[in-house]
Amino acid sequence: MIPKSSYPGDQKILRVVSINVNGLRSSVTKGLLEWMEKSDADVICMQESRITHAQWTDKFKPEGWYTHLFPAERPGYAGTAIYSRLPFVSITDGLGFELADSQGRFISAEFDLGLDKPAHICSLYLPSGSSGDEAQARKDHFLEEYKKILKQWRDEDKSIIVCGDYNIVHKRIDIKNWSGNQKASGCLPHERAWLDHIYYELGYVDTFREVRKEAELYSWWSNRGQARAKNVGWRIDYQACSPDWKDRTVNAWVYKDEWFSDHAPVIIDYKLN
Amino acid sequence: MIPKSSYPGDQKILRVVSINVNGLRSSVTKGLLEWMEKSDADVICMQESRITHAQWTDKFKPEGWYTHLFPAERPGYAGTAIYSRLPFVSITDGLGFELADSQGRFISAEFDLGLDKPAHICSLYLPSGSSGDEAQARKDHFLEEYKKILKQWRDEDKSIIVCGDYNIVHKRIDIKNWSGNQKASGCLPHERAWLDHIYYELGYVDTFREVRKEAELYSWWSNRGQARAKNVGWRIDYQACSPDWKDRTVNAWVYKDEWFSDHAPVIIDYKLN
DNA sequence: CTTGCTAGG
DNA sequence: CCTAACAAG
Numbered sequence: 259m260i261p262k263s264s265y266p267g268d269q270k271i272l273r274v275v276s277i278n279v280n281g282l283r284s285s286v287t288k289g290l291l292e293w294m295e296k297s298d299a300d301v302i303c304m305q306e307s308r309i310t311h312a313q314w315t316d317k318f319k320p321e322g323w324y325t326h327l328f329p330a331e332r333p334g335y336a337g338t339a340i341y342s343r344l345p346f347v348s349i350t351d352g353l354g355f356e357l358a359d360s361q362g363r364f365i366s367a368e369f370d371l372g373l374d375k376p377a378h379i380c381s382l383y384l385p386s387g388s389s390g391d392e393a394q395a396r397k398d399h400f401l402e403e404y405k406k407i408l409k410q411w412r413d414e415d416k417s418i419i420v421c422g423d424y425n426i427v428h429k430r431i432d433i434k435n436w437s438g439n440q441k442a443s444g445c446l447p448h449e450r451a452w453l454d455h456i457y458y459e460l461g462y463v464d465t466f467r468e469v470r471k472e473a474e475l476y477s478w479w480s481n482r483g484q485a486r487a488k489n490v491g492w493r494i495d496y497q498a499c500s501p502d503w504k505d506r507t508v509n510a511w512v513y514k515d516e517w518f519s520d521h522a523p524v525i526i527d528y529k530l531n
Numbered sequence: 532m533i534p535k536s537s538y539p540g541d542q543k544i545l546r547v548v549s550i551n552v553n554g555l556r557s558s559v560t561k562g563l564l565e566w567m568e569k570s571d572a573d574v575i576c577m578q579e580s581r582i583t584h585a586q587w588t589d590k591f592k593p594e595g596w597y598t599h600l601f602p603a604e605r606p607g608y609a610g611t612a613i614y615s616r617l618p619f620v621s622i623t624d625g626l627g628f629e630l631a632d633s634q635g636r637f638i639s640a641e642f643d644l645g646l647d648k649p650a651h652i653c654s655l656y657l658p659s660g661s662s663g664d665e666a667q668a669r670k671d672h673f674l675e676e677y678k679k680i681l682k683q684w685r686d687e688d689k690s691i692i693v694c695g696d697y698n699i700v701h702k703r704i705d706i707k708n709w710s711g712n713q714k715a716s717g718c719l720p721h722e723r724a725w726l727d728h729i730y731y732e733l734g735y736v737d738t739f740r741e742v743r744k745e746a747e748l749y750s751w752w753s754n755r756g757q758a759r760a761k762n763v764g765w766r767i768d769y770q771a772c773s774p775d776w777k778d779r780t781v782n783a784w785v786y787k788d789e790w791f792s793d794h795a796p797v798i799i800d801y802k803l804n
Numbered sequence: 805c806t807t808g809c810t811a812g813g
Numbered sequence: 814c815c816t817a818a819c820a821a822g
Contacts, residue, residue, distance in 0.1 A: 281807045308808065334808040386822055481805040520806070554816050581817065607817040608812075659813055754814040793815070
């Protein structure tokens with residue numbers, strides 16, 4: 259972990275974390291809250307919180323954090339959350355279509371970071387398509403609906419960081435077993451083309467890849483077999499940003515020293531001045 | 532544990548164990564098979580095996596044991612099993628009524644022990660009534676049907692040991708919290724009267740109590756709270772025998788040094804000569 | 805293989 | 814509070 263204090267004294271840094279927690283209750287038993295304290299993060303976007311408001315008791319809301327949870331209607335399923343050291347100007351739950359809104363798959367938090375525009379930092383949990391054709395169809399529907407919204411935000415020139423589990427690898431470099439997964443959900447050509455579109459046509463920026471060009475940087479490993487020990491991983495957790503964040507990106511890494519989930523935290527430092 | 536070798540050399544002993552394993556797979560991870568090896572048991576009757584034939588792989592059938600499983604139709608639910616050092620002459624699954632037979636609640640194994648009659652050693656898992664009125668009604672129905680069969684076996688003068696989880700305490704001495712459980716399933720007056728009937732009217736013998744007169748000997752403890760640590764238990768696991776076994780009963784105890792389940796093994800030694 | 809739900813105990 | 818099934822990932 260790079261402490262924020264290691265930057266020059268006049269350098270103002272915004273540290274943003276994306277993590278699919280695979281059950282907030284489970285990840286907390288594995289030390290997530292303690293890691294958050296030492297992470298120097300300003301904003302932490304979580305996916306798969308899998309907790310209802312009733313279950314989200316005070317022990318999940320530590321001192322010093324502004325918190326917001328958007329659960330799925332179905333208990334124990336999906337859901338997103340945002341924890342922040344900075345106060346929210348406003349919070350918006352959902353994207354305005356059923357699949358996103360009933361399953362708690364998107365939160366947008368607006369912040370005043372002293373920049374020319376308000377900054378929107380979002381937590382996105384894109385559906386998995388891996389459990390069959392119907393699941394893939396739902397994922398594809400989500401992609402279609404969400405693409406329209408992403409287009410609109412670009413038209414508005416909105417300043418935005420969308421942290422999330424996209425459940426899609428972008429390129430060959432983003433997955434260990436490329437050839438073996440050509441027919442696997444998350445690595446399908448039309449899914450990767452969707453990422454091409456939002457990055458190359460709409461102009462969003464994969465800020466992690468902007469500063470980290472190496473291979474073998476993944477954010478998710480299957481629980482089956484020895485995937486984790488052998489680093490047989492997929493990079494499917496991104497921070498997709500509007501272009502104004504591109505040149506602000508100063509550092510990015512995956513935290514793998516501890517294990518809170520089957521996904522690892524993806525941490526990105528953005529300079530604010 | 533009393534080794535069988537501690538009896539005089541000419542004393543032939545039949546050691547019979549009854550244990551509700553609360554999931555054979557779970558109890559095996561807790562060392563049940565290793566305990567069986569050192570138990571000196573001849574016959575072990577299990578209840579709540581909660582395993583299908585497909586799941587009952589070779590690792591559950593150790594060398595040197597004759598084994599038989601009678602699972603419920605519903606996976607992971609109820610079921611009985613018998614493990615024996617002695618070969619079975621024959622095995623009969625069920626009691627001839629739906630509730631017993633579809634839920635794997637009774638196995639009878641016939642043995643040739645060199646006595647004047649064949650010996651039947653059985654594993655019985657009586658339904659619990661604790662989850663509500665319908666469950667209690669099913670339990671009561673089982674008691675009614677099973678009572679007829681017990682009567683018939685006495686009329687036939689059948690030699691039988693019915694090991695099992697009866698889910699009923701007999702008397703005040705058989706439960707720590709007598710007054711607090713007068714309305715609890717398992718301690719209801721009509722259930723205890725059923726045991727009175729089979730012992731005092733039909734002449735079956737509670738062989739454990741025949742040789743162990745002390746209080747505070749229990750076979751089941753709730754998982755909730757500190758029931759086990761405080762010995763807040765119930766004696767609901769019995770070996771109910773035809774009268775010919777009464778004077779053969781030489782020793783009986785509950786094994787509590789290790790924990791394989793929420794029930795403890797009830798071990799009874801019978802002399803054969 | 806893992807989380808969390810549900811039913812049953 | 815524990816076991817196991819189940820759905821989902």
